[in-house]
Amino acid sequence: MEKMKRILVVDDEEDMLWMLQRKLNKNMTDVEILAAHSGEEALEILAATKIDLVITDINMPGINGLDLLIEIKTHYHHTGVMIMTAYPSSVYKDKAMTNGGLRFIEKPFDIHELREQVQEVLSRNERFRGVVDGIELLDIVQFNGLSKSTSVLRVKTDETEGMIFFKDGAVIHAMCDQETGENAFYKIIAFQGGTIENMRGVESPMVSIRKNIAALLIEGANRTDKSNFESTSDKQNADPKPTTHRHDRNFEKNPVSIQSITKKTIPSEEEEMNKIEEILSEFTNIEGVHTACLVGRDGFILNHIARQNVDPEMVGAIASSGFGSAYSMGGQLGQGDLTMTMIEYENGPVMFAPVGAEAFLVIVADKETNLGWVRLSIKKNAKTIAQNVSV
Amino acid sequence: MTKAKILDIAHISFLDMIKSIITLSGPASAKGILIRNALATAEKTEKVEYSTLEEYIAAIEDSSNPITRIEGTSTHCGDMVFGLEKCPFECSINNYKEVFKDMPEGYASFTAEFNKSSPITNKYRVGEGAGVSPFCSVHQPLRSAIADKIKIGGKRISISQLGCKSAAGVKGIAQKWLDESGIHLDKVYEILENNMCCYHVKIEND
Numbered sequence: 001m002e003k004m005k006r007i008l009v010v011d012d013e014e015d016m017l018w019m020l021q022r023k024l025n026k027n028m029t030d031v032e033i034l035a036a037h038s039g040e041e042a043l044e045i046l047a048a049t050k051i052d053l054v055i056t057d058i059n060m061p062g063i064n065g066l067d068l069l070i071e072i073k074t075h076y077h078h079t080g081v082m083i084m085t086a087y088p089s090s091v092y093k094d095k096a097m098t099n100g101g102l103r104f105i106e107k108p109f110d111i112h113e114l115r116e117q118v119q120e121v122l123s124r125n126e127r128f129r130g131v132v133d134g135i136e137l138l139d140i141v142q143f144n145g146l147s148k149s150t151s152v153l154r155v156k157t158d159e160t161e162g163m164i165f166f167k168d169g170a171v172i173h174a175m176c177d178q179e180t181g182e183n184a185f186y187k188i189i190a191f192q193g194g195t196i197e198n199m200r201g202v203e204s205p206m207v208s209i210r211k212n213i214a215a216l217l218i219e220g221a222n223r224t225d226k227s228n229f230e231s232t233s234d235k236q237n238a239d240p241k242p243t244t245h246r247h248d249r250n251f252e253k254n255p256v257s258i259q260s261i262t263k264k265t266i267p268s269e270e271e272e273m274n275k276i277e278e279i280l281s282e283f284t285n286i287e288g289v290h291t292a293c294l295v296g297r298d299g300f301i302l303n304h305i306a307r308q309n310v311d312p313e314m315v316g317a318i319a320s321s322g323f324g325s326a327y328s329m330g331g332q333l334g335q336g337d338l339t340m341t342m343i344e345y346e347n348g349p350v351m352f353a354p355v356g357a358e359a360f361l362v363i364v365a366d367k368e369t370n371l372g373w374v375r376l377s378i379k380k381n382a383k384t385i386a387q388n389v390s391v
Numbered sequence: 392m393t394k395a396k397i398l399d400i401a402h403i404s405f406l407d408m409i410k411s412i413i414t415l416s417g418p419a420s421a422k423g424i425l426i427r428n429a430l431a432t433a434e435k436t437e438k439v440e441y442s443t444l445e446e447y448i449a450a451i452e453d454s455s456n457p458i459t460r461i462e463g464t465s466t467h468c469g470d471m472v473f474g475l476e477k478c479p480f481e482c483s484i485n486n487y488k489e490v491f492k493d494m495p496e497g498y499a500s501f502t503a504e505f506n507k508s509s510p511i512t513n514k515y516r517v518g519e520g521a522g523v524s525p526f527c528s529v530h531q532p533l534r535s536a537i538a539d540k541i542k543i544g545g546k547r548i549s550i551s552q553l554g555c556k557s558a559a560g561v562k563g564i565a566q567k568w569l570d571e572s573g574i575h576l577d578k579v580y581e582i583l584e585n586n587m588c589c590y591h592v593k594i595e596n597d
Contacts, residue, residue, distance in 0.1 A: 298504075299423030300511045317427055324420030358509075 005122055008034045010042040010056040023111050039063025046076055053080045058147040066143050066198055080121055085146045137189050138217055145169045145213040152202040155188050156195050162188035165204030171213050173204040180282050181208035189220045205373035206285030272388040279381045280305045288369030293362040295319055319362045323352045353378045356386030398490055402483035409525050410495035418504040425528045433536030440542045447543050457537050472574055474586030480526035484558050501525045516551035521565035523557035547595040554579045554589040
C-alpha cells in the first residue's frame with residue numbers, strides 16, 4: 001500500500017479553503033488534504049501530524065505566511081512549502097531569483113495548474129527533501145515584499161547580524177555593522193547561513209533605501225554572484241603552483257594594485273564629505289529629525305542637512321556656545337568629557353554629541369521623535385565621522 | 392599729591408569678557424565667537440576699488456584705506472609684504488596690565504586653539520602659528536575679510552598673515568602662509584623687529 005501524503009492548506013479565506021479541500025486531491029488517492037484557517041492553527045497541525053507540503057497564503061491575521069515559512073524552515077525540515085500570493089511579481093517568477101527554493105502560485109489560479117504543480121512536487125520524493133532548507137534569504141525578502149508587510153527581518157550569523165526593514169512590503173531601510181542603506185542590504189543578503197527572525201509591526205526608524213524590491217534583489221543577486229566569482233578566482237590565484245611564481249612577482253610590482261590600495265586607504269576630501277553626507281542623511285531619515293549638522297568646535301559648519309527655514313550657520317554658531325558650555329561644565333564639575341547631551345524645547349529636542357576632538361554633531365528633531373534611534377545612530381557613526389572629518 | 396591715572400573700563404571689561412567666554416564655553420567656542428564677531432564687523436565695511444597698486448599703497452600709508460582705518464598705518468616693505476608698527480589692541484593690553492599686571496587666565500589655551508588648522512582660519516589665511524594672543528583672532532580675520540571687499544585694477548586681493556609679535560616680544564610665524572606666498576622667513580623676522588604684525592597682499596588673477 002502506498003504511503004499517504006498530507007498537504008496542509010492554510011488560508012483565512014473560507015471559500016478558498018473549501019475549494020482546495022474539495023478539489024486539490026482529485027484523482028490523487030494517496031493525498032490527504034488538511035485545512036487551517038490561520039497560521040496558529042497550521043502550527044498546531046504541524047506539531048501533531050507529519051505534513052509533506054504546506055500551501056499557504058501570505059497575508060493572514062496573526063501568524064502570517066512568512067512566519068509560518070520561517071517556523072517550517074526551523075522545525076520541519078521535511079515539509080515543503082508553496083506560497084499563494086495575490087500580488088503578481090515578475091521578480092519571483094524568475095527562477096534564478098527564487099533559486100528553486102520556493103514555489104509561488106499567483107491568485108486567482110487555475111486548480112488544474114496547481115494540481116499539476118503539487119503532483120510534480122510530491123512525486124519528486126527524495127529531491128523534495130530539504131526544499132525549505134534550500135530557501136535563500138532572497139526568497140524570504142521577496143516573500144515579505146509580496147506580503148506587503150511592515151516588519152523587520154533580523155538575520156543573525158555567528159559573526160554579525162543585520163536588519164532589513166519593510167514598510168507595506170517595500171524595503172525601506174537596512175543596517176548591518178557600521179553600514180546602512182543599500183550597502184547594508186546587499187551585505188545581509190550575502191550572509192552564509194544564520195538564523196532569521198521576522199518581527200511584524202515594527203516600524204523602521206528611517207528611510208535609507210528608495211529602490212524597489214525587484215531592483216534590490218537583482219542587484220543583490222548580481223553582487224553575490226560577483227563576490228562568489230571573485231572568491232573562487234582568489235582561491236585559484238592563491239593556489240601555490242610552481243609555474244605561477246613568475247606571475248606572482250609581476251603582480252607584486254603591478255602599479256595598478258598599488259594605486260588601488262592607496263586610493264582605498266587615503267580617502268579624498270570629496271570622499272570624506274560624501275561619507276559624512278551619507279551619515280547625516282541617516283539622521284534626517286529618522287522620522288522627526290529635520291536637521292543634522294556637523295559643526296567644528298569653533299562653531300563653523302563643516303557639513304549639514306537642514307530643514308528649509310533653518311540657518312545652519314546660525315545653528316553652528318549657537319550650538320557651539322551650548323556645546324562648549326556643556327563641555328566646560330563637565331570639566332568644572334569633575335564629570336569628565338561630554339559624550340552626548342540633549343536639550344528639550346517646546347517643539348522638540350536638540351541633541352549634541354562630540355565626534356572626535358575637533359567637531360560635534362547637532363541633531364534637531366520634532367516632538368515625539370524616537371530619540372533611541374538618534375542615540376544609536378550617534379553611537380554607531382561617531383567614530384566614522386571623526387575618521388572622515390579633516391578639519 | 393599725584394592724581395591716579397583713569398583707566399578705560401571698556402578695555403578692561405573686554406579682556407575679562409574674553410576670559411569669561413573661554414571659561415564658560417571653552418577655547419574653541421570662544422575662538423569661533425571672536426572670529427564671527429570680526430567677520431560681522433568686516434561685513435559692515437564698504438567696498439573700495441583702487442585703479443593701481445601705487446594708489447592702494449598710498450591709501451594704506453595715509454590711513455584712508457579701510458584696513459588702515461581699523462588697525463592703523465602700516466608700511467609697505469617690498470614684495471607686497473606690509474608691516475604694522477602698532478598692535479591695534481595695544482591700548483587695551485597696556486590698560487589692563489596697568490591695573491592687574493598679568494593678562495587674564497586662559498589666553499594661552501585660546502591662542503593655541505586659534506593657531507590650529509581649521510576651515511575658517513584656512514579660508515582667511517590666518518593663525519597657523521601667527522597668533523600670539525586672543526586679539527589676533529579678531530584682528531587677523533577682520534583684515535582678511537575686509538580685503539575681500541577691496542579691488543586693485545578690477546582684481547580681487549587676498550591677505551595672508553605671515554607673522555605677529557606679542558607684547559612680550561615673542562614672534563609667531565605662519566609657515567603655511569609663508570610657503571604659500573613665497574616670502575622668505577628672514578624677511579618676516581626682520582619686519583617684526585620694528586613692527587608688531589606682518590602680512591602679505593596678493594592680487595588675484597581671476
